[in-house]
Amino acid sequence: MQAHKLVTRNPRAELYYDLVELLTGVMLVGFLWTHMIFVATILLGIDVFDALSRALDDYYLSYTGIPIIILVFIMHVLTAGRRIPTRYQEQKVIWRHAKMLGGTDTWIWVFQVITGAAIFALASIHMWTVITGWPIRAVTSADRMHAFWWFYLVLLLLGEYHAGFGIYRQFVKWGWFPRKPLGYVTKMITAIILTLGLAALWVMYKLGGAV
Amino acid sequence: MNYTTIITDVLVVGAGLAGERAAIEAASHGLDVIILSLVPPRRSHSTAAQGGCQAALGNCAMGEGDSTDIHFNDTVKGSDWGCDQDVARLFVETAPKAVRQMALWGVPWSRVVAGKKVLPDGREIEDKKEKEGLITARDFGGTAKWRTCYTADGTGHTLQYAVDSVVIRLGITVHDRTEAISIIHDGETCLGVVARCLRTGELRIYLAKSTVIATGGYGRLYGASTNAIINEGTGMSIALDTGIVPLGNMEAVQFHPTGMVPVWILITEGARGDGGYLLDKNLHRFMPDYEPVKKELASRDVVSRRMIQHIRKGLGVDSPYGPHLWLDIRHLGAKHINTNLREIKNICMNFNGIDPVKDLIPVRPTQHYSMGGVRTNIDGAAYGLKGLFSVGEAACWDLHGFNRLGGNSLAETIVSGWIVGRKVADYTRGAELNYSYSLVQGFARKQQERIDKLISGLTGRENVYEIRREMEQTLMDYVAIFRNGPDLQKAVDKFQELHRRSQKIGLRSGGKWANPELTAALRLPGMLRLALCISYGALTRTESRGSHAREDYPKRDDVNWLKRTLAYWKEGADLPELRYEPVKITELPPGDRGYGESSASAAGGNKAN
Amino acid sequence: MNKQRKFSIFRYNPNTPEIKPFMQEYVLEEVPGMTIFVALNKIREDLDPSLMFDFVCRAAICGSCAMVINGKPRLACKTLTSDLKGTITLMPLPVFRLIGDLSVDTGTWFRQLSLKTEAWIHSEKKFDPEAVEDRMDNRIALEIYEAERCIECGCCIAGCVTANIREDFLGAAGINRVARFMVDPRDERTPKQYFDVIGSDEGAFGCMGLMACDDNCPMQLPLQSQLAFVRRKMLAYGLWGK
Numbered sequence A: 001m002q003a004h005k006l007v008t009r010n011p012r013a014e015l016y017y018d019l020v021e022l023l024t025g026v027m028l029v030g031f032l033w034t035h036m037i038f039v040a041t042i043l044l045g046i047d048v049f050d051a052l053s054r055a056l057d058d059y060y061l062s063y064t065g066i067p068i069i070i071l072v073f074i075m076h077v078l079t080a081g082r083r084i085p086t087r088y089q090e091q092k093v094i095w096r097h098a099k100m101l102g103g104t105d106t107w108i109w110v111f112q113v114i115t116g117a118a119i120f121a122l123a124s125i126h127m128w129t130v131i132t133g134w135p136i137r138a139v140t141s142a143d144r145m146h147a148f149w150w151f152y153l154v155l156l157l158l159g160e161y162h163a164g165f166g167i168y169r170q171f172v173k174w175g176w177f178p179r180k181p182l183g184y185v186t187k188m189i190t191a192i193i194l195t196l197g198l199a200a201l202w203v204m205y206k207l208g209g210a211v
Numbered sequence B: 001m002n003y004t005t006i007i008t009d010v011l012v013v014g015a016g017l018a019g020e021r022a023a024i025e026a027a028s029h030g031l032d033v034i035i036l037s038l039v040p041p042r043r044s045h046s047t048a049a050q051g052g053c054q055a056a057l058g059n060c061a062m063g064e065g066d067s068t069d070i071h072f073n074d075t076v077k078g079s080d081w082g083c084d085q086d087v088a089r090l091f092v093e094t095a096p097k098a099v100r101q102m103a104l105w106g107v108p109w110s111r112v113v114a115g116k117k118v119l120p121d122g123r124e125i126e127d128k129k130e131k132e133g134l135i136t137a138r139d140f141g142g143t144a145k146w147r148t149c150y151t152a153d154g155t156g157h158t159l160q161y162a163v164d165s166v167v168i169r170l171g172i173t174v175h176d177r178t179e180a181i182s183i184i185h186d187g188e189t190c191l192g193v194v195a196r197c198l199r200t201g202e203l204r205i206y207l208a209k210s211t212v213i214a215t216g217g218y219g220r221l222y223g224a225s226t227n228a229i230i231n232e233g234t235g236m237s238i239a240l241d242t243g244i245v246p247l248g249n250m251e252a253v254q255f256h257p258t259g260m261v262p263v264w265i266l267i268t269e270g271a272r273g274d275g276g277y278l279l280d281k282n283l284h285r286f287m288p289d290y291e292p293v294k295k296e297l298a299s300r301d302v303v304s305r306r307m308i309q310h311i312r313k314g315l316g317v318d319s320p321y322g323p324h325l326w327l328d329i330r331h332l333g334a335k336h337i338n339t340n341l342r343e344i345k346n347i348c349m350n351f352n353g354i355d356p357v358k359d360l361i362p363v364r365p366t367q368h369y370s371m372g373g374v375r376t377n378i379d380g381a382a383y384g385l386k387g388l389f390s391v392g393e394a395a396c397w398d399l400h401g402f403n404r405l406g407g408n409s410l411a412e413t414i415v416s417g418w419i420v421g422r423k424v425a426d427y428t429r430g431a432e433l434n435y436s437y438s439l440v441q442g443f444a445r446k447q448q449e450r451i452d453k454l455i456s457g458l459t460g461r462e463n464v465y466e467i468r469r470e471m472e473q474t475l476m477d478y479v480a481i482f483r484n485g486p487d488l489q490k491a492v493d494k495f496q497e498l499h500r501r502s503q504k505i506g507l508r509s510g511g512k513w514a515n516p517e518l519t520a521a522l523r524l525p526g527m528l529r530l531a532l533c534i535s536y537g538a539l540t541r542t543e544s545r546g547s548h549a550r551e552d553y554p555k556r557d558d559v560n561w562l563k564r565t566l567a568y569w570k571e572g573a574d575l576p577e578l579r580y581e582p583v584k585i586t587e588l589p590p591g592d593r594g595y596g597e598s599s600a601s602a603a604g605g606n607k608a609n
Numbered sequence C: 001m002n003k004q005r006k007f008s009i010f011r012y013n014p015n016t017p018e019i020k021p022f023m024q025e026y027v028l029e030e031v032p033g034m035t036i037f038v039a040l041n042k043i044r045e046d047l048d049p050s051l052m053f054d055f056v057c058r059a060a061i062c063g064s065c066a067m068v069i070n071g072k073p074r075l076a077c078k079t080l081t082s083d084l085k086g087t088i089t090l091m092p093l094p095v096f097r098l099i100g101d102l103s104v105d106t107g108t109w110f111r112q113l114s115l116k117t118e119a120w121i122h123s124e125k126k127f128d129p130e131a132v133e134d135r136m137d138n139r140i141a142l143e144i145y146e147a148e149r150c151i152e153c154g155c156c157i158a159g160c161v162t163a164n165i166r167e168d169f170l171g172a173a174g175i176n177r178v179a180r181f182m183v184d185p186r187d188e189r190t191p192k193q194y195f196d197v198i199g200s201d202e203g204a205f206g207c208m209g210l211m212a213c214d215d216n217c218p219m220q221l222p223l224q225s226q227l228a229f230v231r232r233k234m235l236a237y238g239l240w241g242k
């Protein structure tokens, strides 16, 4: 290592990056899954959905939660994003490698990067529309989802994929559980959340059409 | 042309356990050491040894009361009195220390776990609380006590990795993928070697005050051998080619009872040590019929011979690869097989598609160990040349005589590496490197000429691989477990023919750079000279001793043959010149082996007791 | 009649760079129990004596013969041709320096790794030849051995994307090697010393959990748990100093 690097380098920097990547990842997954469950309250009726939304507002949970999530989101993009190879040569190696030698988990990671980048764009737009159209009420949401159902469908699929495998990968890396059963459990949870999301999307789509 | 010349204090040819251990000793005496090896050190054949390493620690229940004296007796008896007893004594006294030293260097020896256990034969034993955590041992053929220390199924692997880690820590230079192809000497003193780089094909000169041959065995001369494919005896053959340095007891070749058909991968003695049985085609356990006491755990040569004897009675199992017998370990149970014998299980699964938990393993005696080698004195100094040493399987130190005990060769590598390494250091510190430039260059030029000739293709059209296959087959057919005069004569004639033909090899590929065909062609004539030493030595030795079993001379003959064969090769000769020297007997006069065939057939013969 | 098998083998000799790398085809009769070891030797002896490849133990013990076989890094000596479908494609391992054709220099790479991770027992203890050995629990001995079983074949390195793009990455074999010393009571290194060796992107944190190592290890080392174990150890030291 060069002398400058050696002197200025914080010996724990890479540990901290990795830790932040872990924590933000886990928090985002936690958020997303709760988020999906909240949205899915529409399945229980408009009133429940609105009541929940109002309650969150009343207790200021939205006002503290949203900025925190945005912050976490940015930190996640920065720490997880540092893994994305930037040099063309590296990308070539990865593709060649994945095609020639790629094990399942290597492909999972490749898709993690791709879905991550897509989510970055889509989720930003989504957050922008939701926040600018404050407050959250079933009617407005249903309208948006009726008009842009394909947008939500794509975001749902990407988000779920990314979150599901993201959490699997974190557990694998930190090794609290063996790999095979872990994959099974995360796939189960993802399937449940996806079903909820799809059902909510369907209901919202119908609702939106009715108004 | 000038060759790259590298100068050092000590040059060790061979990075197996013996070579690296000797290198460490020399380096820790402050000397400059370079190790040469065909392969990275950790790929050396020593890593393949799974079974274990003998040392009289006496920690486990079945080893209780063990002592260096008992180890000494086992070794001498095992050797059929062919070993040098002063060497055996030195060895048994040092082995426990060497094993403990390895513990300090990182070998995770399996340890004593206190408690009662039931052996497969129903005996109940108890490991005592006060021994818990000390290095334990397992049973091995030909030993009176359980004395074979081990690390699960990877004794050689863990030893080699530990020793190599010390080599790395000390910063000892290793030139891997480098093959010594000739010894440089002035008729009195060894000056180093000419080596060929197996990356580029380049020739290099290594000069040193002392040179240590630690190149392992020559198993691959035989068609069916448990040895790694690099075990082609090149170190012995370059020593022989000096014309001054003799090889000792080359006719003493050990066969292992259980090479797995058809790949000849060794099924470790641990399988039988832990209670495995040998079965014939009727699934009858036949060993107790021949050896009621030791059964499957009689000395290796004895078990091998009984197996061949049994096969000759028509009781072998027929297969496309010839008749074989079965090894049965199913009764040891899945748990035991999956932990203690995991490696055996993997081998069966990977190379044969069988599962030893449920299936029988096809086995046959297979070439396994070369007792013979570069003849040295007790200090490891080779006969004939000053500054030349040898250790490990390449050497005839002579600890093993005519039959090596299982587990004694790993122990030999770390013991003799240690002892000889120190002697090398002592010698080197008092030595000077005096050489003539033209002499040294001449040795390299001679090798260059061989290479150029082979590449030019002008000397002939013989195919190196064909000659080689004929050599392998001839050894298997005529110089294997049972030997007799007419067959051995056939073998000698054949090898002489092959040796002549090997001078007329024509390469079919370019031979440039590190060309593998050239590599093989350079080795082959030397290998044939070794084959001649083996077969001619066997033909001349008209007795049976240890692994050397003559059908026409079934008895041990101490009056005429209590001596060691020394094979010399004069340049241009087509047969080795055999001389003999007495074996050193200091403590235990020749007697009954106790459980070997020689005891049965030599009864009433010329035995002292 | 036995089946004919087609082999497609990578050819290149770095000493003759003017001849570009290419794939060469050979056809061979498949005999029962044929491994890639048997096949390659047959090709060399009968068809093309210039073909370069490495075998030593031919018994999956020494780690010499790893190559990319139909897209997977494996030990050639323990791969039966009958387990492979269609044309058998053989490539040298990536990451390691190519010596020629299928032969790569894993030895130098691994020696470097041992140097970087100081893969030897660090102990102040002097050897006393007369003393009885220190005791060790057999469980711990087995635990050490479990990690020590690595044969340095390089399959885990070749299959790992990170190792393919980061030259200084120690890979699963390297991290596993450190884990081996961490569980060894004879090694006196402090957590800080270990952290200095692998508490960075060269070591524990460079691993992205791609698990190709875990999938490809021919010794079936528990690499996932070994990597995770070291990661957690590094975290423990980084946060709490132990």
Ligand SMILES: Cc1cc2nc3c(=O)[nH]c(=O)nc-3n(C[C@H](O)[C@H](O)[C@H](O)COP(=O)(O)OP(=O)(O)OC[C@H]3O[C@@H](n4cnc5c(N)ncnc54)[C@H](O)[C@@H]3O)c2cc1C
Residues within 6 Å of the ligand: B013, B014, B015, B016, B017, B018, B019, B036, B037, B038, B039, B040, B041, B044, B045, B046, B047, B048, B049, B050, B051, B052, B053, B054, B155, B156, B178, B179, B180, B181, B214, B215, B216, B217, B226, B227, B228, B230, B231, B234, B235, B266, B368, B369, B391, B392, B393, B394, B406, B407, B408, B409, B410, B411, B413
């Ligand atoms: C399958 C098997 C299992 C075994 N199990 C046991 C066991 O359980 N217990 C036991 O005690 N013994 C066992 N043995 C025997 C034991 O493993 C060997 O005798 C011992 O390891 C030999 O060690 P060595 O250092 O002499 O040689 P090796 O380990 O063979 O090393 C030879 C070295 O020399 C190098 N070399 C060779 N020729 C040249 C050259 N021309 N130029 C440069 N370098 C060269 C090689 O690269 C290598 O590094 C077993 C043997 C086999 C075949």
Ligand code: HEM
Residues within 6 Å of the ligand: A021, A022, A024, A025, A026, A028, A029, A032, A076, A077, A080, A081, A083, A084, A109, A112, A113, A115, A116, A117, A119, A120, A121, A123, A159, A162, A163, A165, A166, A167, A169, A170, C208
């Ligand atoms: C709701 C949004 C998101 C959630 C729930 C989420 C969750 C996760 C999780 C849990 C991981 C696993 C961490 C790991 O593998 O190390 C991960 C990895 C990753 N995420 Fe996200 N993420 C989200 C958004 C994004 C965005 C917007 C990006 C944009 C760049 C992104 C890029 C990545 C990348 C590249 C990785 C792989 C990192 C690696 O393999 O080390 N993620 N994500």
Ligand code: HEM
Residues within 6 Å of the ligand: A032, A035, A039, A040, A066, A069, A070, A119, A123, A126, A127, A130, A136, A140, A141, A142, A144, A145, A152, A153, A155, A156, A157, A159, A196, A197, A198, A200, A201
């Ligand atoms: C900052 C905070 C966020 C808020 C306040 C928020 C709010 C909402 C609301 C109100 C809806 C209902 C539809 C609508 O009104 O548009 C919704 C739906 C959705 N959101 Fe978010 N969201 C946030 C962040 C995210 C992020 C980061 C993701 C990304 C991965 C995401 C993914 C989705 C999806 C997929 C749906 C559709 C649900 C379905 O299909 O049932 N949201 N969100």
Ligand code: SF4
Residues within 6 Å of the ligand: C149, C150, C151, C152, C153, C154, C155, C156, C157, C172, C173, C176, C213, C216, C217, C218, C219, C220, C221, C223
């Ligand atoms: S960890 Fe496994 S794959 Fe990696 S080098 Fe060791 S044995 Fe080979």
Ligand code: F3S
Residues within 6 Å of the ligand: C156, C159, C160, C161, C162, C163, C171, C172, C206, C207, C208, C209, C210, C211, C212, C213, C214, C227
């Ligand atoms: S494949 Fe590579 S990224 Fe980590 S999990 Fe294995 S070392």
Ligand code: FES
Residues within 6 Å of the ligand: C054, C055, C056, C057, C058, C059, C060, C061, C062, C063, C064, C065, C066, C075, C076, C077, C078
């Ligand atoms: S040749 Fe030793 S592992 Fe394949």
